[in-house]
Amino acid sequence: MASEERTQVGIVGAGPAGLVLGRLLELAGIDTVILEARSRDYVEHRIRAGVLEHDTAELLAEAGVGERMRAEGLVHDGIELRFGGAGHRIDFPKLTGGRHVVLYGQTELVKDLIAARLDTGAPLRFEATDVALHDIEGEPWIAYVHEGAERILRCDAIAGCDGFHGVSRPAVPGLKVWEREYPFGWLGILADVPPSTDELIYAHSERGFALHSMRSLQLSRLYVQCDPTDDIANWSDARIWEELHQRLALDGWSLQEGPILDKGITPMRSFVAEPMRHGRLLLAGDAAHIVPPTGAKGLNLAVADVRLLAEALIARFTGGGEALLDAYSDSALQRVWRAEHFSWWMTSMLHRFPERDAFGERLQLSQLDYTCRSEAASTSLAENYVGLATDWWSRA
């Protein structure tokens, strides 16, 4: 017989969405159990995003998990768009009334959130397998296996925070899905070398897109556009550095090389599933939507979803009724679609499409030039990149 327990919110997935939601609900005195398929070590070392929007960083600090981010994260006041042999800076605080982004690896953020949860003793079960959701329109429960035993978790609501390949989204009947695949991917490396730049460089080049990012003052993160079906074995370290040198080339600037600690190829996709609520199951983060990484939005959208979801669940459990829960999907999707558009726009403007299209490339260069020289266009990029403020959304 499976052992049974009860909680208010069962959270599936301990990525940024599940962990931030767990933290916000815990601070409000609401009981949660987080079930995570992978081990703690795996989750803490999965290298992914690293750019936190202004409000994401603020939320983490307000939730009491921002101490190391404040000490070790890098505040960035702009990015460089590099094209046509020149670099052009977009100044975030000047264009957005003082807002910026913080560079802090997703791995570090996840470590901080896990440590904070384990500190308080709130339940977080790693290596929970065979997770299955039941009766999501009535009295939901989750079946799973943990430490060799079958278990049942009964809850008032389930938060599906289990990423793109999880079990939550497939549990919803009749979802409407929008999807776009891109004919390129990103080959990303983590290199043990101080960044060759103070701010991120997004480079448009004849050989394809390149991005110079960083995880700390000692660790560089760099990407080149590649064929999404390519095998990483075809990319020696020397070939990767050569490609980066060529795509990022600028007179008077040089790229520092160092040992490559990690490398991998990620395909690029835009994806939205609607609605984000079905009965007592609420989807958040990559479980409901994916963006190509060019606008650095994936992690930030996951956090924005659970900020809304936490408010709605807190209202529901403290006598505030279901109105916010009823509005959750529509409210979250408004921000999701804005980020989908921004990510698609940045991707389309900066990448080289495989069927060489000279007309399309001239349009890209014209758009880049306009974006850098028009204050209105620069402001549009800047406010989307740092993230539209919470009060901007409440004006909708």
Ligand SMILES: Cc1cc2nc3c(=O)[nH]c(=O)nc-3n(C[C@H](O)[C@H](O)[C@H](O)COP(=O)(O)OP(=O)(O)OC[C@H]3O[C@@H](n4cnc5c(N)ncnc54)[C@H](O)[C@@H]3O)c2cc1C
């Ligand atoms: C290789 C890669 C690079 C990326 N780079 C960037 C970037 O540069 N910038 C950016 O903004 N975004 C980037 N992203 C996207 C960003 O990392 C995601 O948007 C973010 O992780 C979403 O958080 P999440 O919590 O919704 O999902 P996830 O981080 O995917 O977390 C979901 C969790 O659920 C767990 N899970 C899955 N199935 C189950 C199950 N059945 N039962 C229990 N647990 C389950 C998973 O193990 C995982 O821990 C990248 C993504 C990838 C894959």
